[in-house]
């Protein structure tokens with residue numbers, strides 16, 4: 001998962017996007033929650049934060065998260081936590097700390113849309129596989145017309161499978177042409 005200038009990307013987001021395009025088209029609200037501390041359980045994270053708070057006890061809350069988060073994420077998390085950034089760490093209440101943990105374990109995003117066709121990695125739709133002879137890649141309707149790759153209505157998850165589709169169907173079509 002990558003934070004970018006426009007939102008979020010990376011293989012897991014690209015794969016996820018193929019499942020939600022239909023929901024987006026139907027104007028359904030899609031929420032994503034990112035676990036920023038996947039290797040720490042809720043309780044372990046609580047203990048970790050308490051340790052940090054002890055170290056930074058007389059500092060402002062805004063200056064207490066440098067060991068936990070990348071610099072650019074700190075103001076975002078502080079804003080979403082609704083904890084006063086200028087509050088001394090030793091004044092942060094248990095309830096506020098719990099809210100902070102909840103945020104780190106479930107950082108919320110509302111999906112506004114995908115990046116559109118020009119930036120798409122793979123397209124959905126195309127020539128229906130039922131209209132193609134899978135042994136030769138020739139059209140079942142038009143003799144001498146062969147299909148390969150992206151033009152076929154096949155879309156796989158990112159990670160090499162789409163290239164495999166293109167190469168395998170291209171190889172097969174080439175042999176039979």
Ligand SMILES: Cc1cc2nc3c(=O)[nH]c(=O)nc-3n(C[C@H](O)[C@H](O)[C@H](O)COP(=O)(O)OP(=O)(O)OC[C@H]3O[C@@H](n4cnc5c(N)ncnc54)[C@H](O)[C@@H]3O)c2cc1C
Pocket residue numbers: 119120121122148149150151158159160161162163164166
């Ligand atoms: C940024 C990006 C990253 C990707 N990363 C991955 C990945 O990590 N793993 C994965 O599996 N897949 C990935 N893909 C998808 C994968 O690249 C495609 O599924 C695959 O290349 C499709 O191959 P293709 O030969 O069917 O089509 P294309 O590679 O699109 O080839 C079609 C060719 O036809 C040419 N052409 C178009 N119109 C005409 C015309 N009228 N006359 C002559 N030539 C024409 C085009 O110029 C192009 O060269 C990625 C795609 C993008 C855009």
